[in-house]
């Protein structure tokens with residue numbers, strides 16, 4: 572009898588726990604998680620540190636120009652729908668600057684990337700104008716916990732080399748990923764923090780790094796931010812990964828997505844975006860810190876639904 576009572580007590584609590592935001596019932600759901608999302612169609616993805624064509628079809632370049640001195644800034648952004656890419660909010664400077672999105676690139680110095688082993692080439696890279704930059708709150712640059720969205724002019728055409736990453740839904744939204752091997756790729760020297768980025772290294776580089784538990788994440792944030800009495804940290808808005816010896820994302824690598832391969836409800840395994848790069852230290856045993864995408868999911872979906880045509 573005691574068991575029955577316990578069950579009755581637990582069930583309502585369980586339901587409350589699950590009554591969080593459900594993206595599948597949001598009016599923006601048809602706009603994300605395209606049937607091609609999170610899939611690598613490329614036959615062979617090599618080992619080593621350089622990405623192959625089609626290995627990260629969701630990664631794009633966000634390039635902007637600052638007026639003074641015409642400095643060109645750069646962030647890695649992630650395709651999530653046929654009109655939107657996700658990136659850190661700090662990729663946008665205060666004043667609007669001319670910016671563009673480039674898709675379908677592995678080597679930034681080449682218009683057409685080919686796989687030398689299979690002789691398969693990607694379609695030439697494509698450029699899109701930026702229609703609007705959105706951020707999840709109004710604070711500028713210093714707020715690493717906010718996330719940004721860019722709406723492009725026109726629409727991406729998805730193929731084997733240009734495709735969105737999936738956004739989490741269902742059981743993934745409450746999943747503890749501690750210990751899961753995640754993937755990250757960027758256009759900087761990500762494996763060797765002791766070496767300054769080599770400007771000639773124009774090829775997308777990748778690494779795998781395990782997701783860390785909450786206490787490691789809190790320690791890492793405290794280490795990176797130093798004393799921050801005026802800054803409220805909600806640990807649920809972050810996810811941390813890596814940090815072992817020699818396993819860091821370069822501090823020069825801005826943007827980029829932490830991705831895990833997961834299978835939801837009997838579907839094939841797909842890559843889901845878990846975090847957008849927020850901050851790092853390059854110090855051994857301090858994990859890299861990412862803004863948790865699911866924390867901002869409702870804002871992301873509201874924005875996409877409101878702004879899509």
Ligand SMILES: *[C@@H]1O[C@H](CO)[C@@H](O)[C@H](O)[C@H]1NC(C)=O
Pocket residue numbers: 640641
């Ligand atoms: C900046 O851009 C303007 C307009 O394109 C150009 O006239 C000027 O020479 C550039 N300045 C520098 C320092 O490159």
Ligand SMILES: *[C@@H]1O[C@H](CO)[C@@H](O)[C@H](O)[C@H]1NC(C)=O
Pocket residue numbers: 784785786787
């Ligand atoms: C978190 O992970 C660290 C490093 O793997 C480990 O030393 C620590 O015991 C873990 N803490 C908890 C609460 O699981």
